[in-house]
Amino acid sequence: MTAVLTLEAVSYHFPGHPTPALQSVSLSISAGRRIVVLGRNGAGKSTLLLVASGIVRPQQGRVWLHGAPVDYSRSGLRRLRQHVGLVMQSPDDQLFSASVWQDMSFGPLNLGLSAEEARQAVQEAAVLCDVTDLLDRPTHALSGGQKARVALAGVLAMRPQCLLVDEVTAGLDLWARQQVVRVFDRLVVAGGTVVLATHDLVLARRWADLVVVLHEGRIVAVAPPAEVWADPALRALIAPPEAWEEP
Amino acid sequence: MLRIIDQYAFANRLRAVDPLHKAALAGMTILLCLILDRPLVGWLALAWMVTVMVWYARVPLRVVGAVIGAESVFLALSVIGIAVSVGSEPPPAALLAIPFGPLWLSATGASVQTALHVLGRALGSAAALNGLILTTPLIDLIELLRRLRAPVLLIELMALSYRALFVLLDTLDQMVTAQTARLGYASWRATMRSSALLGSRLFIVAYQRSQALEMALTARGFAGDLRVLPLSYTVDRQLWLIGVMIGGSLVVAGWWT
Numbered sequence: 471m472t473a474v475l476t477l478e479a480v481s482y483h484f485p486g487h488p489t490p491a492l493q494s495v496s497l498s499i500s501a502g503r504r505i506v507v508l509g510r511n512g513a514g515k516s517t518l519l520l521v522a523s524g525i526v527r528p529q530q531g532r533v534w535l536h537g538a539p540v541d542y543s544r545s546g547l548r549r550l551r552q553h554v555g556l557v558m559q560s561p562d563d564q565l566f567s568a569s570v571w572q573d574m575s576f577g578p579l580n581l582g583l584s585a586e587e588a589r590q591a592v593q594e595a596a597v598l599c600d601v602t603d604l605l606d607r608p609t610h611a612l613s614g615g616q617k618a619r620v621a622l623a624g625v626l627a628m629r630p631q632c633l634l635v636d637e638v639t640a641g642l643d644l645w646a647r648q649q650v651v652r653v654f655d656r657l658v659v660a661g662g663t664v665v666l667a668t669h670d671l672v673l674a675r676r677w678a679d680l681v682v683v684l685h686e687g688r689i690v691a692v693a694p695p696a697e698v699w700a701d702p703a704l705r706a707l708i709a710p711p712e713a714w715e716e717p
Numbered sequence: 718m719l720r721i722i723d724q725y726a727f728a729n730r731l732r733a734v735d736p737l738h739k740a741a742l743a744g745m746t747i748l749l750c751l752i753l754d755r756p757l758v759g760w761l762a763l764a765w766m767v768t769v770m771v772w773y774a775r776v777p778l779r780v781v782g783a784v785i786g787a788e789s790v791f792l793a794l795s796v797i798g799i800a801v802s803v804g805s806e807p808p809p810a811a812l813l814a815i816p817f818g819p820l821w822l823s824a825t826g827a828s829v830q831t832a833l834h835v836l837g838r839a840l841g842s843a844a845a846l847n848g849l850i851l852t853t854p855l856i857d858l859i860e861l862l863r864r865l866r867a868p869v870l871l872i873e874l875m876a877l878s879y880r881a882l883f884v885l886l887d888t889l890d891q892m893v894t895a896q897t898a899r900l901g902y903a904s905w906r907a908t909m910r911s912s913a914l915l916g917s918r919l920f921i922v923a924y925q926r927s928q929a930l931e932m933a934l935t936a937r938g939f940a941g942d943l944r945v946l947p948l949s950y951t952v953d954r955q956l957w958l959i960g961v962m963i964g965g966s967l968v969v970a971g972w973w974t
Contacts, residue, residue, distance in 0.1 A: 525932055548938060556936040562884050563929035567945055568856040568876060575946035580938030588946055606948075608727060608854065610883035628937065 474632045474663055475499040480521055480531035491517035493687040504658055506674040507667040508708045509684035515667035519634040523556035552581055555630030559637045561617035565609040570620050573609055577628040591627045599623035599653050615646025622653055632663045639670055671713060726854040729774040735950035736857040739849055742960045746845035750838050753971025759837030761970050765963045766844035774852045788843045792836055800824050800832035855879050860948050873943045888922055
């Protein structure tokens, strides 16, 4: 399978922090995959997504997009954003506009789409994320689940091939979570890739086809869920024993 | 009150009507209240605006009453100074004279009339503005400013402030609840301490949110300006007719009274 995005020996150390957030991380993200990133708080999951999306430039190593190194110039980053979308952990951090319609149109217009093309992209993303009835609503009047779907739709309106999602299902009820996962599925069926950082073991087991385990800024495993679940040493790095007992 | 106004601005019958038309109606009413210097004009404008808000836009009377009532209190307190005068002896034609130590507080028919005139004029103008804000969400007003070619920086600041306001209000609510649950407001001393901590913590949260927002905008290709698609609106011909009736009646009241 062709890699959409490749991280090669990437390291990043936040200034003032005692330990690096990422240490020599290498990962290949292919098209059409459901990838879940697991690890404890501070393991480096969010930093991994920030580096992969070009928000943070690695201090060591390289990021490759479709086999070419990512160029951190304005045009290079625009090209990266055409292919790689990032959904933040808290939708309130992402939704900047007072209206859902206007917020969703922000990304497509930044990609240089015309007003008509942007309008179409917004409509398509709204259908994909089931938010068409929310388009004329104010963002502050949405529920948590609706905000999560609108935040997702705002990124999908840019039609990325690879979607990086940072714990967006945290705090959602089971119905809202199911709706979000359905959006991920539609994207994967259409040939896209979803990389989801989460603590939700049930979702990881049932939904992912590949699990990346991060520990103290290093990737310790990249394997199908069954293999990770069968390895007591890996399980111990992800969650305490009682978290693995299925209800 | 802010949340209530915002809620009805989104839920009223004139929500989808072009904000330019609603702003024109409010602007015309304010202008006529200011130009036509007759007592009846202000009170008539007030009556018209309450009718439009309640009957046509379907904003509940209690909401309109609460908003205008709050303004009336402030305005009434302000015009007391016009109605009441202080002197060493009451004027001969005083309607009311109250001794206050060696002084007299008095009001004449003319001073009360002037006070009511000013009050009516101010309330008529305020009601016109209320008619606009109770039927038009701020996003539509921002959109209107964009169409009127207001400076981009001003528009972006307004849009971000409006969004941040609600995010911070939610955060504030959560913090106050968390503090209250730990007896943060159980005494005067605790209230002072909790309020100070709340202020400083809210500042830090606002800063952190702004950083996260910047990151999220960058991830969506932010390149210096917040470009978004314009909103679309409807035209309400009946509102035009109502506008003509309001304008006509105010002009008649101004010239023939």
